[in-house]
Amino acid sequence: MTEITPVNLDYAASTPMRPEARAAQAAYDASDIAGANPNSLHTLGRKTALELERCRRTVARTLGSRVRASEVIFTGGGTEANHLALAGMAEGAREHDRARTRVLVSAIEHDSMLDNLPALRAEGFTVELLQPNPQGIVDIEELEAHLTPDVALVSVMLANNETGVVQPIAELAAAARRAGALFHTDAIQGYLHIPFDVNELGVDALSLAGHKIGGPVGTGALYLRSRTPLRPQILGGGQESGRRAGTQDVRTIVALAAAAEALHPHVAADAARIRTLADRLYERLCVHPAIHATMGDWTSVERLPGIVSVTVDGHDTEELVLKLDAAGFEVSGGSACSSASLDASHVLTAMGIARERALGALRISFDDRVDPKDLDRFADTLLNLMG
Template sequence: MPSDAPLYLDYAASAPLCDAAREAELDYESSRIAGANPNSLHSLGREAARALDGARRDLARCLGGGFRPMDVTFTSGGTESNNLALLGMAEAARERDRRRTRVLVSAIEHDSVLDVLPPLRGRGFEVGLVSPDRHGVVTPEAVGELLGPDVALVSVMCANNETGVVQPVAAIARRAHAAGALMHTDAVQAFARIPLELGDVDAVSLAAHKIGGPVGVGALALRSRCPLRPQSFGGGQEQGRRAGTQDVRGALAFAAAARSCSDGLSERRRLVASRAQGLYDRLCAPGTGIEASVSPQMDEGRLPGMVSLLVPGVDSETLVLSLDEAGFEVSAGSACSSGSLDPSHVLSAMRIPRELALCSLRVSFDERVGEDDLSRFADALLALVCKKAGA
C-alpha cells in the first residue's frame, strides 16, 4: 500500500477482501461452472450445486455448535439474515403455539434487528427490550425477568458492533429454552473472530464482508428442528427457506474467508487484542482527555480489534471528518447510522450521558493493520484532541 494511502480502520463496517476470498472468486470465474445455476438439472447445474454444498459444509464446520451443512441458508447478508430470523421464527413459533405472541430483543442490537420491531408489532406481536448493564452486557438475569410462556423468540447478539462487548449468549439461550422460547443470535461481528458457544442456540446470522469476504452474501444457520416461516417466495431454493437463485461465487468466497479466519484463530485473536490494548493504553492515558466507552482492559469478554472511545468536547462528525482529512478512516459507532445527529442507541442504553455519547469513535481492524499503523493513528488523534482543546 502506498505510504500516502488512507489507513482504513473501519473493519467492523466492512473488512477489506482477504486473499483467500479473492482467490476463491478468481478460481470460480475461471471454472466451468461460472454463471451456472445451481438449481438446474443439467451437469453444470449439478456441479454448481455440489460447489455450493461444499461452501455450506465449510461454513457449518467453522461455525461449530453442532450446526450441520443442511442448516446453512445462504442470504444476501447480515441484514437479510436478521430480518428472516426475527420475522420467520416468531411467526412460525406462534403458528405452533398461539400463546407465543411476544418477542424479546436486547436494546443494543444492530438496526437490522431493531428496525424489524415495528413490522413485528404490525403482525400482532408485543416486543420487549432488554437493557444492558453499564458495562454493555445483557445478562441472563435481565432476560429472565422478561421471559414467560408467551415469549416466542429471544434475540441477543453475540458481540456488540460498537463496543465489541461479548454477550453471554449460551446462558441466555438456556434461559429462553427453559421458558419454551426460541433463541436467535446475530453473530455477524463475532463469527471467525472469537470462539463461539452455540450449542444451545437455534439460529445464527452471519455476513461475509465482516471477515474479509465479499459484500452481498451472508447466511442464516437454522437448526432443522427449528420452525421458520419463509419471508420470500418464488423458487423454493434453500430448502424453501429463502427464494432466489444463489450466489455461488459469493458463497465460495465466504467459505474461503471463514476457513482462513478460523485457521489459527487463537493466535490471531491474541495478536489483535494485544494491538488493541496498546491503542487503548496510549489513547486513554492520564491527561489525554480520551475515555474508553467500556473497560479498556482487553479480555475474553471483548472482541479483538475493536476500540470504542469517547472524546469529550469533540463531536463524532468532527472527529471522523478531521481524521479522514488526516488520512485515517474510522467511524462514529455503527457505520449504518452515519449521518444521524442522535447519540448511539447502544451507548444510550448503557446509560452513558448524551454529551459523551455524541463524542464517540469506533476504531476497528484485524491482523492486517500493524502496530506502526496504529501508532500513526494515535499520533493523529492525540494531535487533533490537543488542537481542539487549545482552540
C-alpha cells in the same frame, strides 16, 4: 503535495476482501459453472449444486464440530439473515404454539434488527427491549425478568458492533430454552473474530455476513438448528430447502466459504494477538483525561479483539472523523449503517452514557492484517489533536 495513503481502521464497517476470497471468485469466473443455476437438473446445474454444497459444508465446519450442512441457509447478506431469523422464527414459533406472541430483543442490537420491530408489532407480536448494564452487557437477571411462557423468541447479539462488548450468550440462551422460547444471536460482528461453537452457545439460530471476515459484500448465512420452526420470508422457488427462495449467488458464496476456511484454523491465535494491540491502544488513549472507554473499565469486560470504542469530551464525532481522515486515518463513530445520523448512538444511550458524551464517540477497528505501527501513529495523531 504528497498524497496521504489512508490507513483503514474501520474494519467493523466492512473488511477488504482476502486473497483467498478473490482467488475463489476468479476461479469460479474462469470455470464452466460460472453463471450456471445450481437448481437445474442438467450436468452443469448438478455440478454447480455440488460446489454450492461444498461451500455449505465449509461454512458449517466453521460454526462447530457437529453442525450439519443442512443447517446453513445462504442469504443475500447479514441484514437478510437477521430479518429471516427475527420474523421467520417469531412467526414459526407462534404457528407452533399460538400462545407465543412476545419477542424480546436487546436494546443494543444493530439497526437491521431494531428497524424490523415495527413490522413485527404490526403482525400482532408484543416486542420488548432488554436493557444493558453500564458496561453494555445484557445480563441474565434482565432477561429472566422478562421471560414468561408467552415468549416466542429472544434475540441478543453475540458481540456489539459499536463497543465490541461480548454478551453471555450461552447463559442467556439456556434461560430462554428453560422458558420454552427460541433464541437467535446476531454474530455478524463476532463470527471468526472470536472462537465459538454454536452447540456450546446453545442457540437455535445465528446470523453471519461475508464482508465482515474478508469475503464479499452481499452474501451471508443463517445457521438454523434442525427442526427449529421458521416461516420463510421470501417465497417463489423453494431454494435453500424451501427456507429462502431465490437462485443462489454461487460466485459470492464460494468467496465467503474461502474466507471462512482461511480464517477458521487461526481464530484463537489471531484473537489473542489482536487483543494485545487493542489493549495497548486503550492504554495509550485513555491516559488522556478527556478520552474514555465506552464500557468503563475496559480491562474487566470481554470484548471483540479488534474494536476500540471511546468517547472524547469536548469534541463531536463528525469533527473528529474528518480531522482524522485528513490526517490519513479512516475511523467511524459507530455503525456504518447509521453514520449519517447526527443523533447519539442508541447503543451508548442504552448503556446510560449522556448524550453530550455519546456525541463524541469514536470506533477504531481492525483485524489480523493491521500494522501495529499504524495503531501507534493513530494514537499519536488523536492525542495531538486533543492538545
